[in-house]
Amino acid sequence: MDILIRPAEPTDYEPLGEITAQAYLRDGLLAFGDEDDWYFQELRNVAKRAEAAEVLVAAENGRLLGGVTYVPHGGPLAELASPAEAEIRMLAVAHEARGRGVGQALVQACVDRAAATGTDLVLCTQPTMRSAHRIYERLGFTRVPERDWKPIPGNDFTLLTYKLTL
Structure with a gap:
């Protein structure tokens, strides 16, 4: 496996947006379940998040396999992080590239x-993202249930929190 992790380039934005949005859609991870979901559009908009955070891609032989958004401490895209913490967001791997260590390489x-x-x-992370949970735990992250939260007011949709203390 010769996977390269590198910063996303503008030519990566559209294909990475599609990989990310389709991964969430196909895995049933959108709160409202379809392409009309507001978050589907957010996932597609890599250019927007690249302006405010570091977007990384995994590539092999010039082909994108997935990506992740790294929000440095104090970054405007942080949903969960305190000013003293960095945050990982929008990790996605193309379905055909799963099981090859791409997700773990991006998190690493x-x-x-x-x-x-x-x-x-x-x-x-969502409770159903068990493969991702295994990656996080392998890399030393631990659950912080007291920081779990509901991003959609009035909805029971809950996100689980993991933390890595460095």
């Missing part, structure tokens, strides 16, 4: 960035 790249600055790292 975020861990490396946080470690370089001595910043703890947090993320939120």
Whole structure:
């Protein structure tokens, strides 16, 4: 496996947006379940998040396999992180590339960035994302249930919190 993790380039934005949005849609991870879901559009908009955070991609032989958004401490895209923490958001791997270590490589790249600055790292995940939970736990993240939260007011949709203390 010769997977390269690198910062996203503008030419990556559209294909990465499709990989990310389709992964969430296909896995049933959108709160309202279809392409009309507001978050589906957010997932597609890589250019928007690249303006405010670091978007990383996994590529092999020039083909995108997935991506993740790394929000440095104090970044405007942080949903969960305190000002002293960095955050991982919108991790996605194309279905045909799953099971090859792509997700773990993307998370490890975020861990490396946080470690370089001595910043703890947090993320939120859905209860059904069990494969992702295994990656996080393998890399040393632990559950922080007291920080679980509901991003949609009036809805029972809950996100679980994981933290890596560096």
